Amino acid sequence: MQHLLTLDGMPRATVVELLDRAQHFADLDGDADALHGIAICTLFFEPSTRTRMSFQLAAQRLGAHVLNFDVSTSSARKGETALDTMRNLEAMGVRGFVVRHHDDGAVAHLAAAARAGTALVNAGDGRSAHPTQGLLDMLTLRQAKGPDFATLRIAIVGDVKHSRVARSDLHALRCLGAGDIRVCAPAALLPDDGTLDGVRVTHDLDDALAGVDAVITLRLQRERMQDGLVDSLEGYHRDYGITAERLEGAAPDVVVMHPGPINRGVEITDEVADGPRALILRQVANGVAVRMAVLERLLAA
Known part of the structure; x- marks a missing residue:
């Protein structure tokens, strides 16, 4: 594995190995x-x-030298x-790049041009993929619910x-064999590109939450959407916001996750986000461990 660009098509054994190694780092007392x-x-x-912060901390905990590229003060402002930025940094001896970009496929394009021995990690490209977030979410679910994903009922909302x-x-x-995956959103916020193949789709939040073991609620990405896809934030929260009352229909030990940043009072209420069911801060903590496992896998001798 020279790069980590996506989890799509990754062998199950590799995913499990990365999660196991991440758990090791999560349990590690020290660097x-x-x-x-x-x-x-x-x-x-x-x-x-x-x-960004968790990748920097992960690299530091592994003993790496970390360079923080700031686009606002870089030569990218000059065109x-x-x-070219990557190639110049490669010439300085940089071996690992953690890349976030607004264009779909941008990280894969850079990876295709990278030197032998250079490793790239996709830290989010356009709407395409955010593989380390997927891994840290799976680690968080595994810690809370055990390793058998086949028995889990999971709702992704938003x-x-x-x-x-x-x-x-x-x-x-x-990849991990989740038995019951549900997706709930207004029709305007559902993709039509095959992303939801094999997933049960509903527009009714109560139907989506019925008996579920875990809820992954998503940020309303107003910076990426066209105007008019949501009538109002109040209406979105009424129909799709995660509240304590809506969770009464879920399993008694349901857990709630969110990748952040949270739009409080839109996707989720304070009562839920700060309550005992929420694993949001555990997701953040697991991000460091997962990114340590990924960087070690790609760059350690």
Whole structure:
């Protein structure tokens, strides 16, 4: 595995190995030294808090040198392409690139042009994929519900059309054999590209939540959508917002996840986001462990 671009088509054994290794790092009391002296650059062309910070912390905990690329103060402002930026950093000895980009396929394009020995991790490209988010979500589910995904009933709720997280979660859930996957959203926020093949789709939130063991609610991505796809934020919350009352129809031990950032009072209420059912901060913590496992897999000798 030279790069991590997507979870689509990844062998189940590889996913499980990465999750096992991530659990090792989650349990580790202290740092590792697997990437001592290796230079890694977080090459982000979109804003990020959790993903960028957790990749930086993961690389540091592995002993790597971390370079933080800031597009607002870089030569990209002068017209330099992402490919030229990568090639210049490769010439300085950077071996690992964690790339976030607003265009679908942009990270794969860079990976195809990378030198032998250079590794790229897709930290989110357009609507396509966010593989480490998919892995950390699976690690969080496995910790909460056990390793047998075949028995799980999981609802993904919200803006699937614009969500690279939803796509990577669906790739991972299918790979791990999840038995009952439901997707719930207004029709305007559902993709028509085959993403939902084999998934039960409903527009009724109560139907989607009935008896589920886990809810993955998604951010309403207003920066990627055209005006008019949602009538109003109030109406969206009324029909698709996760509240304590709506969760009464789920399994008694249901857990709630969200990739962040949260639009409180839109996708989810404060009562749920800050309550005992929420695993949102555990997802954030697991992000460091998962990204340590991925960087080690790609870059350790």
